[in-house]
Amino acid sequence: ESNITRYEKEFVELKLLGVGEFGLVYQCLNRLDGCIYAIKRSIKPVAGSSFEKISLNEVYAHAVLGKHDNVVRYYSAWAENNHMLIQNEYCNGGSLQSLLQKRILNEAELKILLLQVAEGLKYIHSHNLVHMDIKAGNIFISKPQINLSFTRFRQTQGDDGFDENYDQLDNYQAVTYKIGDLGHVTSMSEPQVEEGDCRYLPNEILQDDYSNLSKGDIFSLGITIYEAGGGGPLPKNGELWHQLRNGNVPDLPGISREFNDLIKLMTHPNHQERPSSTTIFNHSVLCPAVNK
Numbered sequence: 001e002s003n004i005t006r007y008e009k010e011f012v013e014l015k016l017l018g019v020g021e022f023g024l025v026y027q028c029l030n031r032l033d034g035c036i037y038a039i040k041r042s043i044k045p046v047a048g049s050s051f052e053k054i055s056l057n058e059v060y061a062h063a064v065l066g067k068h069d070n071v072v073r074y075y076s077a078w079a080e081n082n083h084m085l086i087q088n089e090y091c092n093g094g095s096l097q098s099l100l101q102k103r104i105l106n107e108a109e110l111k112i113l114l115l116q117v118a119e120g121l122k123y124i125h126s127h128n129l130v131h132m133d134i135k136a137g138n139i140f141i142s143k144p145q146i147n148l149s150f151t152r153f154r155q156t157q158g159d160d161g162f163d164e165n166y167d168q169l170d171n172y173q174a175v176t177y178k179i180g181d182l183g184h185v186t187s188m189s190e191p192q193v194e195e196g197d198c199r200y201l202p203n204e205i206l207q208d209d210y211s212n213l214s215k216g217d218i219f220s221l222g223i224t225i226y227e228a229g230g231g232g233p234l235p236k237n238g239e240l241w242h243q244l245r246n247g248n249v250p251d252l253p254g255i256s257r258e259f260n261d262l263i264k265l266m267t268h269p270n271h272q273e274r275p276s277s278t279t280i281f282n283h284s285v286l287c288p289a290v291n292k
């Protein structure tokens with residue numbers, strides 16, 4: 001029997017999406033359902049290694065966190081030829097990290113990003129789980145596929161080549177942010193912490209204080225919003241790293257006083273002062289109607 005793998009049998013590899021420390025991610029077409037998926041293919045971890053724990057964590061977490069619009073969807077995982085594969089939803093808009101290499105977000109876009117990722121965190125935390133590696137590189141973007149009929153499209157081309165139709169489309173195109181990479185997900189109550197990216201982690205977690213891990217996700221989200229609003233590049237250590245963790249997060253220029261205050265609240269040195277993934281929506285800057 002030919003030793004063709006399930007990967008080769010069921011998928012056509014379209015392009016390499018990225019290389020992580022734990023494997024290669026490909027954009028793949030499923031021959032049967034004709035849909036596009038993101039598949040991470042990594043060397044099968046050594047039994048009992050911490051890498052194995054991360055790999056199993058990821059699959060367990062996806063299995064529990066079935067379906068939420070702001071969490072990357074999981075389809076399948078399998079092992080073959082000394083490789084481990086996980087088949088996830090493909091997000092066609094790149095990662096937030098790749099977007100930030102082109103431009104930063106304005107206040108209106110930051111609010112949408114914050115609300116959507118907070119919704120995803122609320123879902124994860126409601127299952128007594130914590131993500132532990134919230135960062136721009138793990139937030140993926142999905143844009144609706146809009147296939148304009150070319151004729152209509154051409155008719156709207158103005159004589160200066162500007163196309164109000166396309167531009168308008170771009171402005172109103174709904175963007176969905178999705179939390180991905182569940183490799184560091186662990187239980188809130190019996191945490192087995194595999195530390196995430198230290199640029200985004202709060203001090204208490206680096207000091208092995210796991211008493212309030214969900215507030216650790218809130219801190220990482222706060223740092224991610226700060227970065228998306230122009231606060232980057234984020235330090236890995238040193239003076240600025242500590243400044244961001246002792247309550248001295250600098251104000252973002254061009255961002256309102258109250259939104260800057262919300263970022264300071266989310267990155268508060270004392271985790272009890274940070275809003276939870278459920279109370280964050282009550283903050284006046286996110287529901288302006290409330291304070292009218």
Ligand SMILES: Cn1cc(CCO)c2c3c(c(-c4ccccc4Cl)cc21)C(=O)NC3=O
Binds near residue numbers: 018086092
């Ligand atoms: C590097 N990279 C680029 C992308 C596409 C963004 O437009 C991507 C995805 C994923 C992942 C991913 C992350 C962690 C674990 C498994 C996967 Cl498939 C990585 C991705 C994933 O789960 N879904 C993706 O779209």
